[in-house]
Amino acid sequence: MRNSIITILKKELKRVFLDRKLAFAVFIMPGLTIAIIYSLMGGMIEKLDDDAHEHITVVQTINMPHDFRLAAEALYGTGMIIEENEPTEKDKAVQKVISGDSDVLLVFDENFIGDNREGLPGVTRYANSIKDFSIRGGYMADSVLESMRKNILSERLGGVDEATVFTINREDVAKTEEKAGKAISMLLPMLLTVFLFAGAMQVGMDTIAGEKERGTIATMLLTPVKRSHIAIGKMLSLAIVSLASCLSSLAGVLISLPFSNTMFGGGFNFSDLAYGVSDFLLLIVQMVAMALSFVSIICLISALAKNIKEAGGYIAPAYMVILVMSMSTMFMQPEGVWSYMLPIYGNILSIKNILMFKYTHTSGLISLASTILFASVLAWLMVRAFYSERIMKSS
Amino acid sequence: MIEVKNISKTFKLSKKQRTLDGTKNKFKIAVENITFKAKPGEIYGLLGPNGAGKTTVLRCIATLIKPDKGSIIVDGSSVLEDSREVRSKLCLLTNELKVDPNFTAEYLFGFFGRLYGMNDSEILKRKKILFEEFGIDEFADVKTSDMSSGMKQKLSIAISLVHDPKVIIFDEPTNGLDVITARAVTDYLKKLRGEGKTVIISTHIMTVAEKLCDRIGLIIEGGIAAEGTLNELLEKTGAADLDDAFFSIYKKTRENVS
Ligand SMILES: Nc1ncnc2c1ncn2[C@@H]1O[C@H](COP(=O)(O)OP(=O)(O)O)[C@@H](O)[C@H]1O
Ligand SMILES: [Mg+2]
Numbered sequence: 275m276r277n278s279i280i281t282i283l284k285k286e287l288k289r290v291f292l293d294r295k296l297a298f299a300v301f302i303m304p305g306l307t308i309a310i311i312y313s314l315m316g317g318m319i320e321k322l323d324d325d326a327h328e329h330i331t332v333v334q335t336i337n338m339p340h341d342f343r344l345a346a347e348a349l350y351g352t353g354m355i356i357e358e359n360e361p362t363e364k365d366k367a368v369q370k371v372i373s374g375d376s377d378v379l380l381v382f383d384e385n386f387i388g389d390n391r392e393g394l395p396g397v398t399r400y401a402n403s404i405k406d407f408s409i410r411g412g413y414m415a416d417s418v419l420e421s422m423r424k425n426i427l428s429e430r431l432g433g434v435d436e437a438t439v440f441t442i443n444r445e446d447v448a449k450t451e452e453k454a455g456k457a458i459s460m461l462l463p464m465l466l467t468v469f470l471f472a473g474a475m476q477v478g479m480d481t482i483a484g485e486k487e488r489g490t491i492a493t494m495l496l497t498p499v500k501r502s503h504i505a506i507g508k509m510l511s512l513a514i515v516s517l518a519s520c521l522s523s524l525a526g527v528l529i530s531l532p533f534s535n536t537m538f539g540g541g542f543n544f545s546d547l548a549y550g551v552s553d554f555l556l557l558i559v560q561m562v563a564m565a566l567s568f569v570s571i572i573c574l575i576s577a578l579a580k581n582i583k584e585a586g587g588y589i590a591p592a593y594m595v596i597l598v599m600s601m602s603t604m605f606m607q608p609e610g611v612w613s614y615m616l617p618i619y620g621n622i623l624s625i626k627n628i629l630m631f632k633y634t635h636t637s638g639l640i641s642l643a644s645t646i647l648f649a650s651v652l653a654w655l656m657v658r659a660f661y662s663e664r665i666m667k668s669s
Numbered sequence: 670m671i672e673v674k675n676i677s678k679t680f681k682l683s684k685k686q687r688t689l690d691g692t693k694n695k696f697k698i699a700v701e702n703i704t705f706k707a708k709p710g711e712i713y714g715l716l717g718p719n720g721a722g723k724t725t726v727l728r729c730i731a732t733l734i735k736p737d738k739g740s741i742i743v744d745g746s747s748v749l750e751d752s753r754e755v756r757s758k759l760c761l762l763t764n765e766l767k768v769d770p771n772f773t774a775e776y777l778f779g780f781f782g783r784l785y786g787m788n789d790s791e792i793l794k795r796k797k798i799l800f801e802e803f804g805i806d807e808f809a810d811v812k813t814s815d816m817s818s819g820m821k822q823k824l825s826i827a828i829s830l831v832h833d834p835k836v837i838i839f840d841e842p843t844n845g846l847d848v849i850t851a852r853a854v855t856d857y858l859k860k861l862r863g864e865g866k867t868v869i870i871s872t873h874i875m876t877v878a879e880k881l882c883d884r885i886g887l888i889i890e891g892g893i894a895a896e897g898t899l900n901e902l903l904e905k906t907g908a909a910d911l912d913d914a915f916f917s918i919y920k921k922t923r924e925n926v927s
Pocket of ligand 2: 723724725840
């Protein structure tokens with residue numbers, strides 16, 4: 275009677291496809307949401323970038339030495355406008371920085387480069403740390419001052435090399451593909467986890483707790499089909515639904531790539547993400563394991579609950595725990611094998627590793643084993659629940 | 670043929686049930702030492718007040734719950750040892766049977782047929798007979814959520830009969846039905862009896878037992894207090910009708926208990 279598992283599986287899947295709202299929520303929404311989130315965020319960051327390039331920094335000065343203007347023109351050309359003010363106008367100038375009419379104010383000591391003065395000359399920089407353009411203007415002003423200092427030094431010491439002393443060369447050893455991998459692995463494991471769970475949750479509560487609540491499960495229990503087969507058929511259908519919503523999320527990521535690459539800081543192309551077939555296979559294996567454990571959690575709770583409402587009440591805390599787990603991997607990258615032994619958490623870490631080209635088979639297999647063990651125990655409990663008179667008495 | 674021998678069933682009461690029942694007992698003996706036989710071509714009726722244990726007996730026969738002791742044989746198969754075989758031979762009808770609201774009659778009928786291990790041509794044959802019998806043909810492609818409650822009721826009966834069971838068990842067949850539908854149901858049960866099926870019903874309504882059942886088991890407080898045809902019961906008690914017979918036996922049983 276293995277056929278009966280397939281009969282039940284087919285019915286459950288048909289149910290999801292027949293219900294347009296449910297089908298949309300499970301198959302289309304995850305991908306759509308991800309595509310929209312990624313595209314919007316990418317678009318926003320791109321716009322910020324453009325704005326920054328278009329913006330012309332306005333620097334007000336008091337007692338400005340001519341060398342400053344020369345250094346500024348050499349560094350930023352027309353990208354920086356310099357306004358000169360009388361010392362009496364200082365308060366008004368500060369006000370302008372506060373209001374954002376100008377970005378920076380530089381107040382030089384009187385007789386800044388003169389010969390006959392006591393002590394070192396100084397310059398005070400006024401910037402507004404809550405305005406992005408002012409922060410940026412401040413750094414630009416610093417660069418100009420630095421370059422001006424170098425000019426003065428080389429004049430005094432008799433050459434540019436003498437003033438420079440040494441040069442610094444900065445190299446990034448990260449491979450471009452790794453940079454891209456790091457960027458994509460920030461958010462994606464969490465989103466995959468969420469959609470994997472959410473897809474199974476909606477359908478699972480309805481297909482098990484819902485059937486108990488509506489009393490339709492009684493007719494099924496009266497057929498010669500083994501109760502374990504009913505339970506397994508329902509679980510398998512859920513796993514398929516959950517995976518489908520996950521694949522939909524992956525599709526969403528792919529769709530949004532053209533719009534979203536600047537969101538990850540730019541500087542690389544997503545064509546740098548040279549994931550091979552084996553990476554995708556590993557990803558799918560981890561996702562299947564995770565889907566099975568989610569499904570077993572949802573099925574067990576739904577089987578124990580009397581109705582959909584009660585099931586929802588018990589599933590919510592489980593969902594929260596999993597959410598927190600997946601969010602924590604955004605910020606932490608724990609070392610050591612222990613973390614991979616934690617079911618589900620280990621899967622999320624493994625998925626992250628695959629995306630970052632850091633996957634190792636040891637940790638991957640540990641996470642698979644622990645999750646599958648976990649899912650099997652819950653699935654076994656769920657099947658037991660289907661045999662319990664008390665739990666299944668809803669007829 | 671159904672042989673129920675000495676079955677007892679005790680339920681463990683949850684805290685909530687205890688407060689609802691207003692008892693301190695952790696256990697409730699629902700039925701005790703029930704024994705009876707129902708033969709092919711007869712309608713056997715369990716008659717008794719609410720809470721007497723009728724539904725519990727029927728659920729034991731249908732393998733939904735296990736008796737704590739005793740045995741039940743359905744057409745040669747043991748409920749305890751071969752529950753799947755038993756389920757393939759019987760159906761349990763109640764007025765609370767629900768149909769899945771997400772599917773059409775056509776689909777659900779086929780679905781349950783397959784769960785009973787039937788092939789497509791067997792299913793088609795049964796569908797022709799039952800859909801015509803219950804007037805479902807016109808509604809075959811309607812989602813059950815769009816059906817009237819009467820139509821859903823008929824569909825649930827048709828679905829339960831998909832595998833042409835030898836044994837038909839009906840818990841309170843006329844409960845909650847209007848007179849016309851109730852009549853249709855009892856007529857159909859008589860028809861099944863005519864086909865040589867074994868039919869067991871439960872009821873708390875005297876006239877239903879009187880008019881429908883070939884033999885009646887009076888079930889009072891979890892035990893069978895008397896059994897026989899209508900005439901045998903009237904003779905035994907010297908009563909004029911089943912109503913009087915029932916109350917004379919009811920009184921005697923209560924006296925014995927106290
Ligand atoms: N699942 C259960 N848990 C606890 N008590 C039950 C359960 N099912 C039935 N009972 C109790 O067993 C007794 C017999 O119930 P039932 O068989 O439904 O009676 P009837 O069908 O004759 O009205 C009642 O007192 C009822 O409260
Ligand atoms: Mg009852």
